[in-house]
Amino acid sequence: MKSKTRALAVLAVLALVLAACGDGDEGTVDPDDLELVAPGTLTICTDVPFPPMEFEDSESELGYDGFDIELSVAIAEELGLTPTIATPGFEAITGGLAFENDDCDVAAASITITEEREEAIDFSDPYFNSEQSLLVKADSGITTWEDLGSVAVQTGTTPEIYAQENWEGVEIVSFEDAAGPYLALDAGEVDGVLFDLVSQQDVANNDDTLVIVETYDTGEEYGLATQDTPNLLAAINESLAGLREDGTYDEILNNWFPET
């Protein structure tokens, strides 16, 4: 009973706020139906640092920059919403806790679409093809995963699952953050690092002593994520398609991946 009255009160306030700013929206979708965490605002969850997809940038207006950020900001603009960024942690996002806590409307964190994750969160249409790659020291003589004694991965990521399923006999060492695997490689604790090619290319470009020796096309795709907000998801898919059509998507892609 109590929660009902509270919900009603919230609804009433929401209606007032929305009515007050109702004239300004240009999006094709009615913002009343989007079930946003904060009215008029698209709260985008991401997990940094994962350059060039998402990283902190104090000079940027939102405090973050990268492919995912630019794309989701473009979507927010399509929907006539003000974008804002939140970082509740990758596991909270993929596990759905961040959505349950009302920390975000949508997550743009280079999340590979998996059946497992789909049980907790709802994915948009795929917006990015992701391969995985094996990075080793240039002087190690390693040319394929079969030469590896041990490999470093990040906990809970697709590369970890891939290595567990496909690389029998290789010791898999898991790290919480994305820097750990590279530190361990540098420290000689592991022979290689298995990671998404997008970020590993960035590493290899900046360090001559490291090379990418193999890539693995696992048919993986990144998706934006929502939870139990079908109208928002439909609106996001619609604007994604729109951005692809009008060339904005390619523009953003070229901005961050000049060679592809």
Place this chain on the structure above:
Amino acid sequence: MYVIALVVVVLAVLIGDWDRIAFNFFNLEVMADMFPEVLTIAARNTLVYTLLSFAIGLVVALALALMKLSSIGPYRAFAIGYIELFRGLPALITLILIGFGIPIAFDFNMPGGRVGAGVLGLSIVAGAYMAETIRAGIEAVPRGQSEAARSLGMSSNRTMFTIVLPQAFRIIIPPLTNEMVLLIKDTSLFFVLGTTPLTKELTKFARDFMVEIRNATPLTVAALVYLAITLPLTWLVRRLEKRAAISR
């Protein structure tokens, strides 16, 4: 005061959504899934890491305490520098510096690999904290004890090790237990150095389990296991203290 406490508890009970809490934090199916690994791997690793770090840390601490009380200036300076440095740094940073910094800088890999590096890192931190405890303990032993020992013709080393230190340790058992309890929880920082399925300790084990099944119950189980380790430990020490008090 009691009224306020009662109101808070009643409100918490009324407002909390107990079905969801039960499902997310006390899910029996999930709990069953965690056994026996939560004990045979996770709790075991936590205990092993703690005991090793505590043992090595204690030796380090004893050496530091004696150095700090030494009449030789450079010893004192070293002990003070060491203690201030490692007491002032977050244990997480020390672990990363030891675990990655040493191998990168000197091309030297710790025996025991990542676990070895983690144990060494925690020992270094624990040593800094316990050194101050031991020093205080030594200073708390009445001066008359060492004066009497010296006047019986004991050397100063023998006085320290057979007369002063045994009494000092009796005094500092409670603070040392405290340090051990802190250490048990600090082993949860080992994750920064990387883990394999067999080297996970309780917290990392529970977190990974939580992510895998998207339910927070593993954290509850880990919390209970931590308590199952620390509560008997503190109880044991309370008994030891009582006995020590009687025999004095």
